[in-house]
Amino acid sequence: AQKVTQAxxxxxxxxxxxxxxxxxxxTRDTTYxxxxxxxxxxxELVFLIRRNSFDEQxxxxxxxxxxxxxxxxxxxxxxxxxxxVDSAVYFCALSETTxxxxxxxxxxxxxxxx
Amino acid sequence: xxxxxxxxxxxxxxxxxxxxxECVQDxxxxxxxxxxxxxxxxxxxxxxxxxxxMKEKGDIPEGYSVSRxxxxxxxxxxxxxxxxxxxxxxxxxxxxxxGPPTDTxxxxxxxxxxxx
Numbered sequence: 001a002q003k004v005t006q007a008x009x010x011x012x013x014x015x016x017x018x019x020x021x022x023x024x025x026x027t028r029d030t031t032y033x034x035x036x037x038x039x040x041x042x043x044e045l046v047f048l049i050r051r052n053s054f055d056e057q058x059x060x061x062x063x064x065x066x067x068x069x070x071x072x073x074x075x076x077x078x079x080x081x082x083x084x085v086d087s088a089v090y091f092c093a094l095s096e097t098t099x100x101x102x103x104x105x106x107x108x109x110x111x112x113x114x
Numbered sequence: 115x116x117x118x119x120x121x122x123x124x125x126x127x128x129x130x131x132x133x134x135x136e137c138v139q140d141x142x143x144x145x146x147x148x149x150x151x152x153x154x155x156x157x158x159x160x161x162x163x164x165x166x167x168m169k170e171k172g173d174i175p176e177g178y179s180v181s182r183x184x185x186x187x188x189x190x191x192x193x194x195x196x197x198x199x200x201x202x203x204x205x206x207x208x209x210x211x212x213g214p215p216t217d218t219x220x221x222x223x224x225x226x227x228x229x230x
Contacts, residue, residue: 101147
């Protein structure tokens, strides 16, 4: 079973629209980390955010915001007033207490149309 | 800033060749990882290492081996390249915390390998 599910394979929005990328995870651990990465066309994965399982506060960084809800095992990512430079593949990932590896979702490809 | 570099951005090899992919990080990280990325499959872990000369198999180690002789360098080796190993290969590193979960991984730019 997938530990991290990103159900949206591709999303297209028009510039300045808001867009939310969904991430649902599965774990039995009480301590874990959740991450979001951005992969622009150049290919390098860029770290965006890490969230500790004990911290359910929402996070805002400029036009980016993250909504972490343990009750629904979700860690959704919203881009406000999207720009063409936001076009990329976005990955959600989980790191558990057991083991020493990440579990990545299959990614959501976001295209922002000018 | 963490810097992870990979020896090549693009590589073309022939079936049966031995292929070396090199990864170097400059942040004194204990953990290093090799992934391959394929459309629709996301990132899949091939091998990782948490110390010099130590290695652990990931989800898809078949057809690959690794080498970690120095802390900053982690090599991925394709002993006899095959066409189904055509893929994007990504290297990452992270700190080894006192305990899990694994800390943030920082990625290199990737190597797009084509095996003909």
